[in-house]
Amino acid sequence: MLAGAALVARSAWDKGGLGVATGQGARQVRDYRLADSTKDLANAELAIARGVRDGDGKAPSAEELVTRALAAMGTMSAFVSQGDVVVVKPNIGWDRMPIHAANTNPDVVGAVVKLALAAGAKKVVVADGSCNDPNRCFQRSGIWKSAYDNGAEVVLPAEHHYRTMRLQGDVLDEWPVFTTLVNADKVINVPVAKHHNLAKFTAAMKNWYGVLGGRRNRLHQNIDTSIADLATFMRPTLTIIDATRVLMRNGPQGGNIDDTRELLTVVASVDQVAADAYACTLIGQHRDNLPYLKTAHDRGIGTMYWENLRTKEV
């Protein structure tokens, strides 16, 4: 009895003091890459699908561009296996319509969902942690409808979907993470390429801001290292950058159609750093001006010299 009482007292005893243990435990990394993605040398590691409007002014559909890019990499079934739970992570950050090019084009998202399901995925989940009111962002971006129509499950961010994880990056230590985005067999990053006033250009790596909860506004004090930390934490199976319509200035939110330009391009890659390094050239940027690419390259997350990969332009 006494021993039991002592045991209870010991376990409930608060010895006081301010020392709060943080950041204990191993770094948590979410790596969804294929172990053998480079096995088949016929398949490109970076594919660029470009379209042009034909004589009648008809543009190639987003689905056609995505299919073409993936065909150069060995089609979607090279990345998605039967019975996989696939998470598609578009950029649904802002309460803007598709014409403003602040979010991923809904047709690109729809095409990726469709291809993943056709490749045998058990379930495709589309989710993102928005900046503006999520209900409004998901509806007005057109992604909710497009993903749903193509058979995906759409998950809006809600407080109970977040759990704290140990990123243990240089600036990001412990952060709440949108668990829907990391509970998957395969993760496909489907960002939109756009101008960003602070980071100059953003697409694939910056898109991982959407997995974080909490007060993300502090990340901007060291935005380049934050982006690199996030790309270290999240390693997607595949990156498909939407550059069908691109915000050339006033990013990341835009809002003016005059700030956008139609490029009809989709960039797909297994290397998120190379994808960003290539895509930045679309708005006239260069990899040397983007410090987060250099940091990620130095950490070995990918290569900023995209020319060194097997590249196909289709």
Add this chain to the structure above:
Amino acid sequence: MEPHSSVRLDIGLDRVESGHVHHEHVEPIPWKTGRVGAVDAIDRDTSWVAPVTASAIAPSVTSPSPIGKLTKPKKQDPTRPGSGIPARFRIRTLVWVRRFSQVFFFGLFCYFVFQTGFRGSFAASSDTPVRLPYPVEAYLLSDPFVGAMTLLSTHTVYRGLLWSVGMLALTMVFGRVFCGWICPFGTLHHFFAWIWPSRVGRGGSRVEANKTHTYQRVKYYLMYGFLLSAVFGSAIGGMFDPICIAVRSIGLGVVPAAQYLTNRSVAEIDSHVSSRGVQSVADHSQDFLSSTIWQSHQFYFHQTWLILFLLVAVLFANRFIPRFWCRVLCPLGAFLGVFARFALFGMEKDHAKCTDCNLCLVNCQGADSPQGGVKWRQDECHMCLNCETACPEDVIKFRFLPNRKSAISKPDLQRRTALASAAAGALFIPVARVADSLDVNYHSKVIRPPGAVEERAFLERCIRCAECMKVCPNNALHPAFFEAGVEGMWTPILIARIGYCEHSCVLCGQVCPTGAIQKISEKEKLGIGQPPIKIGTAFYDHGRCLPWSMGTPCIVCEEFCPTSPKAIWVEEVDAPVRDKVPGPNGEPPAMKIVHLQRPHVDPSLCIGCGACEKVCPVQDQPAVYITSVGETRSKTNVILLENTSYNQKT
């Protein structure tokens, strides 16, 4: 029992005999002759047929005639006291219809409150305008007290408020059926008045509590006070309107508190139980709740504790005075009570039959004197029909065009007190306004929702129903405490630190029942082909701003600024910053140059949405904040010369 005067009048010759019958032959009593439902009210002028009744009794006492068999007293329901004659089937049915109606309207009300928030849809395309699918403000639109207040203050009836005329018409036919059959707040009190006093307020004390008391006049005095306040330019009576209270306390108090409790409990379970199944069930139930009852994130409301406290207090008052709110305070009930005098449907009493069993009083909701021997108070009655159902002696009859001899239709008021309370209501407004919160020293943080009309017109219309606060997707709108003066309590203000005004959202105007916030379109708000609607202007506090005073890059404010072109623009500078560590040999830290973008506001482009203030990473007191100056609705609360026009009405 005191025989009724009209009976005495008609007896004449049979006077002695009738008295004899009454004393020695207790049964059969006239009203148990089987002619249930056909007995004339004794105070009706036609009651001179009494001798017929007396002759009908005579055979029944003397010989077993067929009539005697017919009138043989038969206790129909042994569980009922008194004669055991059940109330008319029609009335018993109606009581159940009433209960059903109360549950239905309360449920519908709650559903509308839960639906007061945009949840989006997978079926909507990107260019579908964002609107609510249901008329969630319907209860407020059919509230005649709101209609009357805004009619007196603005001399107009705003759009859907015309429905309130329909409610008034219903009252003029059936009396205060709104209170007993429809009002969700009344149903809440009906329920609590039933369960709270079940132990202490039984029997005699319940009967005493349900008799008509003079304190029931208070609601009329309040109503006249509020109506006079409205005449003098303030719809402050909305603070006491039951529908407003119900929306405000359930929407801003009960629902967020329930969400908080649920989320905390589930998080507690989650942190102790690491079972995948348990977590999955928790996630799914939270998904369900956040898509039906509340939203996907926790809402907080400024000083909402008082709103909840008052709700709990007024519900608890049912323990001492059943339906305390409805009987004593409700100005809507009083307003309907004034109009109930014209009702075609009402109660008729046969006082002579009353045995003073008080069963009607035990079940009475309105404390409207249903018992025999006193006059029925039509203006207090909720038309719940409980009294007729409870009455074992067939005293009470509800019918169309009843005789009004045993009814008082007009509110029983003391003229002086009524005049004094009306005067107090009128005087309150100038007193509140000379207390420096409107014409001078207007609070910089009284930032009204987009589409709000000019402040004086706003106070004429705002009934503090909290619909706008509930619907705001970003939790930006809050009930003011004393920021807008005592007169502006619980009117909506935007607290950007909690949430900003979503750029393309116009939902607050959509749900506003009185036009305090106008129903603007996205085009008007964003300023497509016209100037945008501004609700304030942003200002920088350079001493707290990271790029301005700490040599640290940031500009989250610029990133979130929704206007195009952005109202926040950045100045590219190379600024000196001191190193963090001291130099060698104790030298002062070295200086280095960093490249920074320093934000500025263009007040002619800023719409005051507060997105910058919301996202500023300086947590406690932001480095950029909005104040009300520059708001479109005011011609005096301006900064720039170009927006100043004294030719326009203030």
